[in-house]
Amino acid sequence: MALVNEHFLKLPSNYLFDDIAKKVNVFKTQNPKKDIISLGIGDVTQPLCPAVIEALHRATNEMSLASTFRGYGPEQGYDFLREAILKNDFFSRSIRLDKDEIFINDGAKSDTGNFQELIRWDNSIAVTDPIYPVYIDSNVMIGRAGTKGEDGRWSNVIYLPCTIENGFKPEIPQQRVDVIYLCYPNNPTGTALSRDELRKWVNYAINNDTLILYDAAYEAYIQHDDVPHSIYEIKGARKVAVEFHSFSKTAGFTGIRCGYTVVPKEVSVATLSGERIQLNPLWHRRQCTKFNGTSYLSQRAAEAIYTAEGRKQVKQTIDYYMQNAQHMKNTLRSIGLKVFGGEDAPYLWVQTPGGMTSWRFFEQLLYNANVVSTPGVGFGPSGEGFIRLTAFGTHERTDEALERIKKFY
Numbered sequence: 001m002a003l004v005n006e007h008f009l010k011l012p013s014n015y016l017f018d019d020i021a022k023k024v025n026v027f028k029t030q031n032p033k034k035d036i037i038s039l040g041i042g043d044v045t046q047p048l049c050p051a052v053i054e055a056l057h058r059a060t061n062e063m064s065l066a067s068t069f070r071g072y073g074p075e076q077g078y079d080f081l082r083e084a085i086l087k088n089d090f091f092s093r094s095i096r097l098d099k100d101e102i103f104i105n106d107g108a109k110s111d112t113g114n115f116q117e118l119i120r121w122d123n124s125i126a127v128t129d130p131i132y133p134v135y136i137d138s139n140v141m142i143g144r145a146g147t148k149g150e151d152g153r154w155s156n157v158i159y160l161p162c163t164i165e166n167g168f169k170p171e172i173p174q175q176r177v178d179v180i181y182l183c184y185p186n187n188p189t190g191t192a193l194s195r196d197e198l199r200k201w202v203n204y205a206i207n208n209d210t211l212i213l214y215d216a217a218y219e220a221y222i223q224h225d226d227v228p229h230s231i232y233e234i235k236g237a238r239k240v241a242v243e244f245h246s247f248s249k250t251a252g253f254t255g256i257r258c259g260y261t262v263v264p265k266e267v268s269v270a271t272l273s274g275e276r277i278q279l280n281p282l283w284h285r286r287q288c289t290k291f292n293g294t295s296y297l298s299q300r301a302a303e304a305i306y307t308a309e310g311r312k313q314v315k316q317t318i319d320y321y322m323q324n325a326q327h328m329k330n331t332l333r334s335i336g337l338k339v340f341g342g343e344d345a346p347y348l349w350v351q352t353p354g355g356m357t358s359w360r361f362f363e364q365l366l367y368n369a370n371v372v373s374t375p376g377v378g379f380g381p382s383g384e385g386f387i388r389l390t391a392f393g394t395h396e397r398t399d400e401a402l403e404r405i406k407k408f409y
Contacts, residue, residue: 007141008141010148020040042187042249042346052251073295090232100280103263104293112213113138130380130383145157162186164351182215185218194226211269212231213241215243217245221345245261250305250314256298323395324346336353347389357377369401
């Protein structure tokens with residue numbers, strides 16, 4: 001008889017965005033003539049830029065000829081893309097990395113969820129709260145998170161609250177922690193850490209032999225000079241941090257699927273006997289066993305965003321979304337709502353009025369304004385009393401959604 005991994009049974013029955021989709025679908029079924037606008041799930045709306053489309057066409061044509069056809073590619077990614085990443089994302093910022101420290105993936109979600117396989121199940125972990133659900137759920141699946149209490153907290157997870165009182169900047173843990181998840185610019189709060197603030201976390205990790213798993217999926221949206229685009233801009237981070245990147249929101253690759261993970265050779269963890277083990281060869285071994293590599297077409301498409309034309313076109317799209325974010329922030333504040341984020345990230349963190357719960361405010365916006373948001377409590381206990389809105393809509397639909405919310409309030 002095969003036995004189930006019972007840790008999976010500890011997970012909530014539905015993923016957060018599945019719950020949202022079900023509620024929205026029920027409302028649509030009951031109100032088929034209602035026009036629903038989504039400012040909830042963070043999917044993009046603008047088409048792929050011309051440079052990417054041209055690269056996809058060229059790569060497709062290559063696949064039609066025996067002389068240029070590509071089959072299985074290298075699990076860690078093609079050199080042409082890894083070299084473009086090194087040159088544009090790191091060397092241009094005076095960050096030293098080697099090509100074999102870059103691993104191409106099919107989006108940051110996969111690697112942020114899978115990387116925890118490399119460490120023992122009994123490592124202590126700390127997460128900012130609220131947090132992207134994949135970080136905790138993937139640790140639940142392996143048995144590292146413990147059990148979930150009535151307050152929504154997992155017994156073996158150290159929560160680092162991000163609140164209005166601390167400006168949504170988590171405080172350094174008082175105790176030693178083995179692994180810390182950081183995501184900046186942050187999803188869901190839309191806030192960012194300055195260079196000095198991030199340096200405190202790197203110093204903590206160095207002093208406490210802590211591994212930082214750093215999600216930089218939204219670095220392309222950074223507008224302020226004092227906000228680092230990579231944790232490796234901080235001295236010493238190569239020794240303690242693994243960094244995850246995605247082209248999903250940077251270049252509209254939510255349907256193309258491509259990103260990358262940086263695993264410096266200096267990052268190591270210990271055996272019970274105290275021997276230090278490099279994570280880079282372990283991750284390489286894991287990828288060769290469990291991952292067949294990102295498609296050639298996707299990698300050629302990603303390479304194109306680093307051309308002169310591609311960089312210009314991608315920036316135009318990012319500016320488009322950030323215009324939405326600024327307009328949303330100004331409009332919502334004008335009707336009395338407290339709004340945070342939206343300056344270095346395409347997310348706005350909105351406090352619910354009158355102490356209303358996240359799900360109740362979600363329902364009010366859906367039923368009365370026909371606008372979909374994301375309940376903050378779905379991102380963790382400290383998310384209660386907030387909703388997340390995204391700036392990824394079109395200008396026209398975003399304007400319409402804001403007018404509906406203004407009319408409702």
